Amino acid sequence: MTHCHTIIETLRQKGYRLTPQREMILETIAHSGNHMTADEIIAQVRTRTQAVNIATVYRTLEMLVDEGLACQTDLGDGKVIYATLQHGPHVHLVCKLCRQVIDADYEMLSPLNEQLLQKFGFSADLQHISIFGVCTQCKKGE
Amino acid sequence: MTHCHTIIETLRQKGYRLTPQREMILETIAHSGNHMTADEIIAQVRTRTQAVNIATVYRTLEMLVDEGLACQTDLGDGKVIYATLQHGPHVHLVCKLCRQVIDADYEMLSPLNEQLLQKFGFSADLQHISIFGVCTQCKKGE
């Protein structure tokens, strides 16, 4: 809730209107403490009220990403997940078999970040990154 | 062409049929020496003949990826690119402004690969990875 209020305050200051839809969408993402797809978000919100449309969810998410208040990660298999920035930067380890998403610490990527900058002058967005592979459990189960 | 023939030989050995469509698609990707989207591939092939359908392109690409003969990379903005493995593993640095794709050497990722394996038991597919960010030219142009 606290984190949620921070975002709401920020939006208000930027001149956005605070609609119940936006509040509910925000609360849902922030509260879950996890990454969610647009579909998951609307499903969750609809346990509370029918008064939200999927188009509004997409428009709200786009706004949050544009304002730097949420991060968007493409999981590759046609799924895009969103999360608020409460946990700070991290890496998404996506298991391509079970589709589980593990969060790893961002620190792991600092050396890479520096190398990319030095060798290519490339400023990488490593806070949004998804790394695909196979998790421990799935390796055993094979 | 040489590289192309290797792939064709491999496919034949695996029991796949060698159709002109598959040959043309393969030649196009291998020849370009670059990453291409399904759309770019069919556009290129169609400068030679009309006798290829987009569904066939997708089916061929899927087969190549399944057989480990091509790699597939999701660029995030709704584009998926494909390339044959002639250049060996590499990292795709995608500029989110100009959409240019720079190839970086895979070696850069070895330490990360090891860490992911040690800390999480996660076998990462780093040969398919896309890293988003802003390239030198775009940084200047801003």
Next chain:
DNA sequence: TTTACTGCAAATAATTTGCAAAACT
């Protein structure tokens, strides 16, 4: 009151699929 925001339904866009006809081997 003003103008941003929402819902709805239609539009996109990329990819996938069913099925009959064509063509490798």
Next chain:
DNA sequence: AGTTTTGCAAATTATTTGCAGTAAA
């Protein structure tokens, strides 16, 4: 000949958009 593979058109899926009505400020 027998089975794979293709083309076509329709289906799918996720997302976007136009527009008229609703509601923050």
